[in-house]
Amino acid sequence: MRFRKHLFHGMVSGPDPDVTGIPLEPNISKNERMLKSVFEACSDVVIHSASTPGQIDMLAIYIAGLPDTKHLDELIFNQFASRSRDLDKPDGMERAVQASFIPVSMTKKVAFLSEAVDSILRGDVVFLFDGVDYGHAVSVQGTERRAIEEPASEPVIRGPREGFVECLQINTGLLRVRLRSASLKIETLSIGTLSQTEIAIAYIKDIAKDELLHDVRHRLRRIRIDGVLESGYIEELITDTPYSPFPQIQNTERPDVVIGSLLEGKVAVITDGSPIALVLPMTFWTGLQASEDYYERSITATPIRWLRILFTSVSLFLPSLYVSLVSYDHPALPTSLLLSIASSQRMSPFPAIIETLLMEITFEALREAGLRLPKGVGSAVTIVGGIVIGQAAVQAGFISAPVVIVVATTGIASFIIPRYNFGLAFRLLRFPLLLLAGFMGFFGLMIGIIGILIHLASLRSFGTPYLYPLAPLSMDGLKDVFIRKAWFGMNLRPRTAAEQNGLRIPPGQRPDSGDRGD
Amino acid sequence: MKRRNTAAAAVIACLLMMTGCWDRKEVKDLAIVTASGLDLNKDGTLTQSVQIVIPTPMQSSGSSSDAKSFFVIAAEGKTLADSRQRLQEKIHLKLYYSHRRVIIIGERMARHGLESVFDSFHREMDMRMRNMVFVAKGAAAESLLNYPVALEAIPADQFKNLHKQPAGRATTIMNFDATAATEGIEPTMGAFEVIQKQASGPSASSTGAEPHIKLYGVGVFKELKLLGFFNDEETRAMNWATKNMAGSFLTVYVPQGNGNVSVQILKSKHGFHPLVKGNRITMGVSVQSECELIENGTKLDFSEPANVKLLNALLSSQLTQSIAATVKKSQRLYKADVFGFGRSVHAAYPSEWKRLSAAWANVYPEVEVTVRAKTSVIGTGYVKLPLHRKETKGDVE
Numbered sequence: 061m062r063f064r065k066h067l068f069h070g071m072v073s074g075p076d077p078d079v080t081g082i083p084l085e086p087n088i089s090k091n092e093r094m095l096k097s098v099f100e101a102c103s104d105v106v107i108h109s110a111s112t113p114g115q116i117d118m119l120a121i122y123i124a125g126l127p128d129t130k131h132l133d134e135l136i137f138n139q140f141a142s143r144s145r146d147l148d149k150p151d152g153m154e155r156a157v158q159a160s161f162i163p164v165s166m167t168k169k170v171a172f173l174s175e176a177v178d179s180i181l182r183g184d185v186v187f188l189f190d191g192v193d194y195g196h197a198v199s200v201q202g203t204e205r206r207a208i209e210e211p212a213s214e215p216v217i218r219g220p221r222e223g224f225v226e227c228l229q230i231n232t233g234l235l236r237v238r239l240r241s242a243s244l245k246i247e248t249l250s251i252g253t254l255s256q257t258e259i260a261i262a263y264i265k266d267i268a269k270d271e272l273l274h275d276v277r278h279r280l281r282r283i284r285i286d287g288v289l290e291s292g293y294i295e296e297l298i299t300d301t302p303y304s305p306f307p308q309i310q311n312t313e314r315p316d317v318v319i320g321s322l323l324e325g326k327v328a329v330i331t332d333g334s335p336i337a338l339v340l341p342m343t344f345w346t347g348l349q350a351s352e353d354y355y356e357r358s359i360t361a362t363p364i365r366w367l368r369i370l371f372t373s374v375s376l377f378l379p380s381l382y383v384s385l386v387s388y389d390h391p392a393l394p395t396s397l398l399l400s401i402a403s404s405q406r407m408s409p410f411p412a413i414i415e416t417l418l419m420e421i422t423f424e425a426l427r428e429a430g431l432r433l434p435k436g437v438g439s440a441v442t443i444v445g446g447i448v449i450g451q452a453a454v455q456a457g458f459i460s461a462p463v464v465i466v467v468a469t470t471g472i473a474s475f476i477i478p479r480y481n482f483g484l485a486f487r488l489l490r491f492p493l494l495l496l497a498g499f500m501g502f503f504g505l506m507i508g509i510i511g512i513l514i515h516l517a518s519l520r521s522f523g524t525p526y527l528y529p530l531a532p533l534s535m536d537g538l539k540d541v542f543i544r545k546a547w548f549g550m551n552l553r554p555r556t557a558a559e560q561n562g563l564r565i566p567p568g569q570r571p572d573s574g575d576r577g578d
Numbered sequence: 579m580k581r582r583n584t585a586a587a588a589v590i591a592c593l594l595m596m597t598g599c600w601d602r603k604e605v606k607d608l609a610i611v612t613a614s615g616l617d618l619n620k621d622g623t624l625t626q627s628v629q630i631v632i633p634t635p636m637q638s639s640g641s642s643s644d645a646k647s648f649f650v651i652a653a654e655g656k657t658l659a660d661s662r663q664r665l666q667e668k669i670h671l672k673l674y675y676s677h678r679r680v681i682i683i684g685e686r687m688a689r690h691g692l693e694s695v696f697d698s699f700h701r702e703m704d705m706r707m708r709n710m711v712f713v714a715k716g717a718a719a720e721s722l723l724n725y726p727v728a729l730e731a732i733p734a735d736q737f738k739n740l741h742k743q744p745a746g747r748a749t750t751i752m753n754f755d756a757t758a759a760t761e762g763i764e765p766t767m768g769a770f771e772v773i774q775k776q777a778s779g780p781s782a783s784s785t786g787a788e789p790h791i792k793l794y795g796v797g798v799f800k801e802l803k804l805l806g807f808f809n810d811e812e813t814r815a816m817n818w819a820t821k822n823m824a825g826s827f828l829t830v831y832v833p834q835g836n837g838n839v840s841v842q843i844l845k846s847k848h849g850f851h852p853l854v855k856g857n858r859i860t861m862g863v864s865v866q867s868e869c870e871l872i873e874n875g876t877k878l879d880f881s882e883p884a885n886v887k888l889l890n891a892l893l894s895s896q897l898t899q900s901i902a903a904t905v906k907k908s909q910r911l912y913k914a915d916v917f918g919f920g921r922s923v924h925a926a927y928p929s930e931w932k933r934l935s936a937a938w939a940n941v942y943p944e945v946e947v948t949v950r951a952k953t954s955v956i957g958t959g960y961v962k963l964p965l966h967r968k969e970t971k972g973d974v975e
Contacts, residue, residue: 386604386605387599387602387603387604387605388601388602388603390603390605390608390674390676390677391676391677391704395610395612395677395679395732396731396732398605398610398677399610399631399633399634399731399732400633400634401605402605402606402608402610402633403633403634405604405605405606406606406633408606411599411602411604412604412605413599413602496594498599499594499595499599500594501602504594507594
């Protein structure tokens with residue numbers, strides 16, 4: 061046991077040569093040697109040596125492909141060369157550097173070898189001059205980035221079309237554009253001994269609760285991992301109950317969703333390299349809310365919410381309900397329905413539970429196949445699958461027609477859940493419920509439902525009960541659960557937000573309330 | 579701790595699984611009974627017959643409507659349970675009674691008394707108290723179940739739907755039971771008869787010659803024994819006094835116009851007004867209805883208030899007469915208080931009722947009943963005379 065612990069420790073500290081605490085030397089060739097030894101066998105690290113017009117040796121170190129080379133050439137070398145004629149003077153270079161580099165968005169002094177290495181790895185260009193014991197890291201990042209596109213996983217009819225991209229700076233920029241206030245705080249830290257992934261915690265000061273912030277910071281700092289490739293790593297490392305099928309951290313590709321959540325006192329965690337931001341705490345009901353609910357008029361958004369709740373339960377219960385009705389609880393069926401089920405079941409060789417399980421699994425497999433395959437092949441899978449499932453199986457008498465109807469309805473119902481990972485929970489839970497219904501009918505179904513409810517009621521997401529505001533009940537919070545109150549009625553923030561800033565929209569703004577002053 | 583939790587979960591999962599599917603019953607293993615018939619045989623045994631629906635494919639493959647959508651099997655037995663067991667011996671699928679909706683009782687059994695039958699109804703586990711119960715007039719219940727019906731997915735539904743009409747009375751076992759157990763009212767049960775249609779006339783096709791089921795009023799019961807029947811006219815009169823008749827029609831001959839007039843009832847109200855003075859009990863039956871002219875076979879112009887007044891008088895007197903006749907029949911012939919006069923006396927004179935209740939069966943025929951029916955035609959339509967007459971006559975006035 062002890063040995064394994066030790067092994068773990070060795071792994072997370074990472075195999076990088078330890079360069080902390082080594083200062084840069086005034087001697088440029090020494091610095092060059094040190095850097096070369098750090099970047100040994102890194103063929104993508106460019107160490108470009110040149111000399112200034114004043115005959116001082118200089119080095120430009122960067123990683124090929126990360127800085128915008130065109131930018132580098134034009135802005136830096138040209139300007140630098142033209143402005144540094146009097147570099148023989150002791151402070152001449154300092155001034156020259158400042159004059160030439162400051163327009164280039166970001167420069168930073170680096171005094172230590174580790175700092176220089178970090179900057180280089182981050183994509184900066186580090187300039188070192190002979191006779192100076194520090195360098196200048198210039199950010200001219202210009203890697204090819206994906207353009208800002210409409211998020212594929214959360215499309216809307218009405219609402220902003222911008223989605224997050226893989227670059228953290230662009231993402232935080234997208235947030236700041238929507239919230240031009242100094243209260244929007246974005247703290248960064250880097251996680252991953254090897255990947256050094258930058259993670260940003262975004263929140264609104266005095267709206268997000270301090271305890272929540274402490275909790276988030278604490279949990280993030282605790283992470284020891286070699287690399288973070290996606291925010292999913294972070295999610296699983298900080299979530300409250302990782303083995304629950306229900307996600308306790310919302311994820312989104314939409315900056316407007318993030319801002320909406322921040323205004324409710326939530327905290328967002330954005331990971332560099334991933335377009336998916338984490339929003340926490342999450343409740344059960346946020347899993348059923350789409351961003352469009354808040355953009356459409358409340359009178360039409362509310363019934364759509366009901367539809368979603370209805371079909372979410374359909375996606376969870378319909379197959380098991382069917383099985384218990386057909387195998388155990390026939391009295392609960394209308395006679396004519398019983399007769400038509402009986403007539404179509406007569407030919408099928410399997411009991412209802414086997415039929416339904418087979419079809420559900422096949423459907424899930426088809427869905428997964430269609431998702432993972434290249435787009436061209438994916439459609440072929442759907443066509444073949446549709447014919448196999450829909451028609452051939454029924455016509456051959458392997459499967460009775462009502463099962464196909466049930467499975468298809470369930471499938472469509474599960475697509476109505478706006479958050480994909482939330483829908484996954486229902487996809488998964490369908491199967492244990494199906495088995496319970498197959499073994500014990502309605503009785504088993506009830507056992508399953510009660511079990512799920514107990515689990516949901518016991519879940520917490522960063523201190524917020526998962527079923528809040530329904531359990532524990534908060535009447536004011538219900539304005540955004542089963543209904544979406546019109547904006548002039550959303551006066552108070554949810555109680556998950558800090559109390560001193562509870563008022564969100566001052567009351568009395570209803571447009572037809574008569575105090576318009578005319 | 580963790581290991582123990584896992585073990586506990588595994589044990590619970592096993593327990594759930596091990597129950598297996600011991601009482602699983604697939605739909606395809608069921609013979610769905612939608613109606614039963616009960617008949618008393620001459621030797622005292624009874625015959626139970628069940629109508630079993632053949633599940634038809636959901637899409638109607640071709641027009642194979644000739645094929646019966648059900649079949650009937652019957653078995654004798656000493657008791658209902660006994661006959662049930664013998665029925666099950668005749669079919670390989672489990673007879674499934676939970677979806678039964680109609681029970682038909684043969685006339686002989688009904689006259690013999692229904693105590694034992696109802697006792698069984700109360701005890702049977704898959705008995706639904708909302709089952710309709712009917713009596714077969716002059717026929718065996720089994721024969722009623724055998725008649726085919728078109729346009730009905732579940733053949734047994736025809737019985738219920740036929741008796742939903744103004745001249746019928748759809749009674750559930752529950753209602754029949756409750757009425758039979760209530761003081762001051764006797765239960766009735768919807769009745770059917772079989773018409774042996776003569777194949778005559780131009781449309782003497784095969785279907786026309788077949789016997790078919792027809793609604794025949796109600797059977798009048800007393801102490802769970804059938805006493806006799808009210809035909810459909812009498813049943814309608816009874817319903818006038820006890821039910822809301824909105825939607826039904828009334829037709830009256832108008833001698834002044836030398837033709838018939840029909841009205842549709844829009845609203846109807848009914849009430850009993852008992853008056854107890856010592857041993858003299860009078861009962862006022864009031865029926866008020868509002869109706870609308872829907873068919874005018876006379877030459878009268880009903881935009882004239884005088885004509886409407888005439889029509890009102892004719893309708894009221896016809897209604898009064900028919901209700902009074904039916905009341906009289908129940909008093910003289912059956913001595914059975916099917917209207918529930920006793921119940922209204924009980925409600926109005928609770929203290930008097932204590933004295934009257936025991937002998938109500940004897941008192942009832944002596945009750946003086948006055949029927950007051952009042953109809954008012956409130957709509958005569960905008961067409962004063964039939965349209966085609968207008969053209970030939972020119973000016974209507």
